Amino acid sequence: LAGIVILYIANLIITRRWVRDYAAFGHRTLVKGFFRFWAVVVVICLVMAVVVGVNSFFTHNSLILQECRGVLLVTISVLTFLALLPVLTVGVVMMGGLEDQEMIEREYSRFRGRSLLLVVTSLLLTLEAGFRLGVMFDPRLWGQERWYHSRTAYYCLGYMLEVMVVYLLTGARMWEGFRTGEVYKGHWPGGGRPRVERWAEYVNTEGEVYGERG
Secondary structure: OHHHHHHHHHHHHHHHHHHHHHEOOOOOHHHHHHHHHHHHHHHHHHHHHHHHHHHHHOOOOHHHHHHHHHHHHHHHHHHHHHHHHHHHHHHHHHHHOEOOHHHHHHOHHHHHHHHHHHHHHHHHHHHHHHHHHHHHHOOOOOOOOOHHHOHHHHHHHHHHHHHHHHHHHHHHHHOHHHOOOOOOOOOOOOOOOOOOHHHHHOOOOHHHHHOOOO
16 A cells, blocks of 8 residues: 555646646646645555554454445545546646646647646546555455456556556656756756766656656
8 A cells, every 4th residue: 555655646737736736727826735635645644554553454353344335435535536536637627727828739749648648647546545445445355256356457557557656657657748948958857967978868867757856
């Protein structure tokens, strides 16, 4: 769970930068506070899941186990909503109006790439979280399982989707569509370490793909 939480937080950060760069209301303090609030919620959900998970291993009391299951259901439900939040945010911004149409038209490839990356990763995380939530809402006795209780479904709709998100976020650093001009040669993207100059022709900067920090 801790690993997937990192992806949720990363997606929130990327969404915040996307809103700041393209939304008409993106620079408001309330927007920054909104995303910080949900980042804190993710951490709280992680703590809740760890606590009840450990507690359930050290008790056979059916009442306590039922309460732990209820907490986990709430936690996974919140995380499922958080996984879908970037898609909802992009939809709201698109309907509410973009800030600088000229800049978007000038860098349309980058705008399209950032938007598509955000939506696809969000949908994959939503599918993963929704699958876990659905399975938890339908517990079965041994021998009465459905297809979604199988190991194949667990790995394909769980860890496989997480790996796909990681590859998408990493592979985006190599796609030419994010580049806005001359690639700065002599530094690693987002850092100050020297690098081999030929890599500058292939690796995008952090700001080009995910948006500048701040």
